[in-house]
Amino acid sequence: MAWISSTSTIFNTELRRLCFSYLIPYSRIILYFCNMRIDILTVVPELLEGPFSHSIIQRAQTKGLAEIHIHNIRDYSTNKHKKVDHYQYGGGAGMVLSIQPIADCIETLKAEREYDEIIYMTPDGELYDQKTANQLSQYTNIIILCGHYKGVDERVRELYITKEISIGSYVLTGGELAAAVVADSIIRLLPGVLNDETSALSDSFQDNLLSPPIYTRPAEYKGLKVPDVLLSGDFAKIEEFREQEALRRTKERRPDLLK
Numbered sequence: 001m002a003w004i005s006s007t008s009t010i011f012n013t014e015l016r017r018l019c020f021s022y023l024i025p026y027s028r029i030i031l032y033f034c035n036m037r038i039d040i041l042t043v044v045p046e047l048l049e050g051p052f053s054h055s056i057i058q059r060a061q062t063k064g065l066a067e068i069h070i071h072n073i074r075d076y077s078t079n080k081h082k083k084v085d086h087y088q089y090g091g092g093a094g095m096v097l098s099i100q101p102i103a104d105c106i107e108t109l110k111a112e113r114e115y116d117e118i119i120y121m122t123p124d125g126e127l128y129d130q131k132t133a134n135q136l137s138q139y140t141n142i143i144i145l146c147g148h149y150k151g152v153d154e155r156v157r158e159l160y161i162t163k164e165i166s167i168g169s170y171v172l173t174g175g176e177l178a179a180a181v182v183a184d185s186i187i188r189l190l191p192g193v194l195n196d197e198t199s200a201l202s203d204s205f206q207d208n209l210l211s212p213p214i215y216t217r218p219a220e221y222k223g224l225k226v227p228d229v230l231l232s233g234d235f236a237k238i239e240e241f242r243e244q245e246a247l248r249r250t251k252e253r254r255p256d257l258l259k
């Protein structure tokens with residue numbers, strides 16, 4: 001017995017030494033190669049400056065877990081006035097984004113690397129949900145094209161687009177805010193982005209359930225008390241309470257998720 005325990009101690013020490021000397025530096029390299037690149041094409045790059053420059057999404061980029069590249073479609077226009085849009089054939093209100101600058105931008109990017117998906121943000125795309133976010137987070141390189149004005153020339157969609165996404169049944173002035181929503185929802189799922197690895201797994205929607213109510217200090221505010229069970233320290237009871245509350249909330253607010 002003594003022999004076993006002493007060898008296992010040696011083994012453990014050896015293993016730990018191995019971990020520290022080899023695995024940890026490698027895990028950095030592995031994480032580095034697991035990062036994701038998102039190229040966003042827009043005629044209003046200013047709209048996308050804010051969403052990626054703060055908090056968790058900014059940290060994901062400084063840690064090297066995600067790369068976000070914003071491209072101004074106008075930079076690719078061969079028109080002497082850098083024009084990117086035109087009136088639509090057949091008449092009708094609203095400008096249409098021309099194919100040339102978008103095609104040149106996409107071709108430039110495609111010549112540099114392979115893309116898993118070229119997404120067009122449009123109100124007539126498929127409705128975005130957590131399942132799609134999970135799928136997109138598995139990819140290495142994606143392009144997101146933002147529509148603006150009336151939208152893009154149909155031939156851009158025919159030639160390049162592999163997926164069309166809408167974030168809801170309402171109309172925005174452009175796809176930029178929607179692209180920010182999609183990029184945010186993907187990046188937070190990448191390994192290492194959230195501090196507590198379980199917090200993405202316990203999200204609303206990951207198991208088709210809404211989150212249970214949550215509380216922090218004080219235990220009582222203007223007569224409103226935190227449920228006793230959460231202060232009890234009984235983790236089995238707390239877990240049961242949370243499951244019941246998640247189910248109750250989902251039945252009440254989003255019964256469609258339970259079908």
Ligand code: 6GU
Pocket residue numbers: 120121122123147165166167168169170171172173174175178179
């Ligand atoms: Cl992706 N774009 C625009 N312009 N409006 C939207 C949308 C996208 N999703 C919902 N509404």
